[in-house]
Structure formats: structure tokens, C-alpha cells
Amino acid sequence: MPLKRTTRAALTLGLVAGASALATGAMAQDCTTKIGAVLPTSVDWGRPIAEVAQFAVDQVNEAGGAAGCQIEMVLRDTQVDPKVGVDAAKALVDLEGVKVLLGAVSSGVSMPILTSVTAPSGVMQMSCCSSSTAFTNLAAEGKTEGLWFRTFATTAVQSAVAAKIAQDQGYKRIAVLYKNDDWGQDMARLIADDFAAVGVEVTTSVAINDAQPSYRAEVTEAIATQPDALYLALYPVEGTSAVREWISLGGTQNMIVANSLKSDEFRDNVGLEFLGSTLGTDTASPRAESADAFRAKYVERFGSEPNGPGLANSYDAAMIALLAMEAAGPDASGADIAAAVARVTDPAGTPVSADAAGVAAAKEAFAAGGSVMYQGATGNVRFDGNGDVSAPAVVWSFAESGISEVEYISLDEVNDFIASLR
CATH class of the missing domain: 3.40.50.2300 (Response regulator)
Known part of the structure; x- marks a missing residue:
């Protein structure tokens, strides 16, 4: 046709x-x-x-x-x-x-x-x-x-950067809550390997299903393992519910989150006061003229910075x-x-x-x-034979004005760190 x-x-x-x-x-x-x-x-x-x-x-x-x-x-x-x-x-x-x-x-x-x-x-x-x-x-x-x-870029980049954060923060025991779909299952599998490679124990890895009225049972299971930190591979709706349960049950505020939670909705619904120790991962645009040009065009068109995922x-x-x-x-x-x-x-x-x-x-x-x-x-942009791309990465945190960049990791640094994990 x-x-x-x-x-x-x-x-x-x-x-x-x-x-x-x-x-x-x-x-x-x-x-x-x-x-x-x-x-x-x-x-x-x-x-x-x-x-x-x-x-x-x-x-x-x-x-x-x-x-x-x-x-x-x-x-x-x-x-x-x-x-x-x-x-x-x-x-x-x-x-x-x-x-x-x-x-x-x-x-x-x-x-x-x-x-x-x-x-x-x-x-x-x-x-x-x-x-x-x-x-x-x-x-x-x-x-x-x-x-x-x-x-x-594939989940391998976000998983590796999460392992880097855990290593840099000195975490030793981390519980994982992940969305029970193709993406979340992939993240949970990679996270377990990458955390182990930097000497971090995954105390438990718990699947989170959509549209549950409560995630208290799943959160209670994770808290019972007494982790130093929590890793979240969730989207804002279930992420908000799970973190509210986590905080209300006395869970640590040391959290590492995937880029899916790089959201004003998640920040506002949980409360910035509970997210001060949260660090997120994301792929990033390179520090290149073309990326700067896009940012300028975006601000001109939409009147705000392109901070969303x-x-x-x-x-x-x-x-x-x-x-x-x-x-x-x-x-x-x-x-x-x-x-x-x-x-x-x-x-x-x-x-x-x-x-x-x-x-x-x-x-x-x-x-x-x-x-x-x-x-x-x-x-x-370069696609390999499988339609994939590689990318630099950033570590970010929540701020009153949106998202604050904590660290930029170049493409070469990302690839070198992934190689070290393997």
C-alpha cells in the first residue's frame, strides 16, 4: 500500500x-x-x-x-x-x-x-x-x-549509572521496586548484576503491578530487609503510591530512581521534603552545539526548559x-x-x-x-544494526524549580564504566 x-x-x-x-x-x-x-x-x-x-x-x-x-x-x-x-x-x-x-x-x-x-x-x-x-x-x-x-539508549546505561551512584554514595544494601512489565523486568535483571559488580547487595527485588489500591504488602516486604537505600524503576502513578507507603512505614529516604520518575507530578505528589536524598539517572544530550540549539528552539517555542524525560x-x-x-x-x-x-x-x-x-x-x-x-x-545520532543508540548520561536531583543536574557523564565515560562492570 x-x-x-x-x-x-x-x-x-x-x-x-x-x-x-x-x-x-x-x-x-x-x-x-x-x-x-x-x-x-x-x-x-x-x-x-x-x-x-x-x-x-x-x-x-x-x-x-x-x-x-x-x-x-x-x-x-x-x-x-x-x-x-x-x-x-x-x-x-x-x-x-x-x-x-x-x-x-x-x-x-x-x-x-x-x-x-x-x-x-x-x-x-x-x-x-x-x-x-x-x-x-x-x-x-x-x-x-x-x-x-x-x-x-538501552536500559544498560541507566542500570550502570545507578550502580555508579550506589558506589559513590557508599550504599551496601539496596532494595528494588520495579514495574512488572518488559521495561521494569529488564531493569531489575540488569540492576541485580550491576549492583553486584560494585559490591552492593540487592536485599530483595519486588514487582509492582498497575492499578493496585495499595502497595503496602510489597513495600513491607522490601522494608523488612533493612536496606541502606531503595531503587525505583516505576512510573509516576505507582511510584507515588509506593513511595508514600515506603515513607509512612519508616523506610529510608535514600533513593535512586530511573528517568521515568523525572516528573513534576511525582515530586509534587510525594513532596520535595521527602526527596532530598533522592538521585536519579537519565541519558543526556551531548555537550554539543546541536543540543544547545535544540534547547534554545525549545525555550522559544514552549517558554520553558526541556527538563522532562x-x-x-x-x-x-x-x-x-x-x-x-x-x-x-x-x-x-x-x-x-x-x-x-x-x-x-x-x-x-x-x-x-x-x-x-x-x-x-x-x-x-x-x-x-x-x-x-x-x-x-x-x-x-548513530544507529547500530539493531536500531540502538548510545548516549551520555546524567545524575540529577529534585529541586523546587524542577530538576537539578548533579553530574554529567560523557559517552566515553559511560562506555568505560559499563565495560568495567562486565
């Missing part, structure tokens, strides 16, 4: 003659191509992820769209629920005819979408925020059909997918678009910025048969 294109009028000789003006966004296209997005807009930290993806779409449309058409991003809410996410993805693929799908947030939502919707349908899926190593294994087995990419990754996911559509050309299949990602992230390609001017430059390079080196919000 070709990309869904809505023709409004036949192309005229005058429009063809104005192709160069079109490339700068000076003229409007006579067709629209839809892409899909499945993101958790019903949660406070999910809405900005969707908004920044739309921002990338707007930048591409300003430069003339992709593959000759303006882009419409059709957005569906996943509610961070696998069934809801699969239903949303199926509607976008089967009814809207999209060949590119952005999303999802949470490996537990992205995995069933990949295995039951996008891969069987030949649709390219580009996730900003799914980190489970299960995707790496699936790709290595050839089961993603080359259609899967993610702009967020996944924002830079969401922008790059959308931009790379759209540039791949441009490189693949009109009526390309999902597989064609996926194959064209290599022309967008070619180390030997023409450097292009992540904005309308960069899109226009990329159009010229593709038209001449060349490739580009995309320089985006997370730097010069």
Missing part, C-alpha cells in the same frame, strides 16, 4: 518551476501525508513528548514537508497501557494507512505494538522512549524486519523519521523509509542541523543522490 496521500489539485507547470521556493517552505504542497504517533498524552510527562514531536513536524513542514507533501501527525493516546497502545497503533495503520509510527513510551507498550502491528504490517516504528534490551535481542534474531529504531529524544525520533521519508521519496513503503534512515545518519554525509534550514539542506543533498549527517537534539 502506498503512503496515504490526499491530492487537492494537479501539479502545475508553475509549481514545478517553483520547486526551489517549495524547498524553503515558501509554497504550500498540494497533498498531505499522514504519519502516526502513539504517545501517553493523558499523563503530565507524556504531553510534552507529543508536543515536541509535533514541533519537529512543524519544522519539516516549514521547509516544504517530506517527499513532496505536507505532513500531518495523527496522534493517539496510549495511556501507558499495552492494550490501548496496540488498539491505537492498529487504527493508525489499518484506517489511516500510515507507514511511519512514532512511539511508544514504555517498552511494555512498544513491544506488543512492534510484534503485533508494525513489523507484521511493514510499518517503520521509531521510538523516543523505550529502553528494554529485549528489543536488541529481537532485532538480533531478525524479528524486527529492520523496521525498529529508537533514539533512547524524552523530549530531545522525541524531537530527534520525529525529525529522523521525516528526513528518511524525504530520502525514500513519494509512495515509499515502510521498509523503504527504514532503509533510508542510513542516508539520514551517515557519518560521511553532509552535516545538517535539526531545524527548517537543515531540512532544506537535506532535501538538496537527497535530490543530488547524497546523504546527510543529522546533527540533532541528542547530537550526531
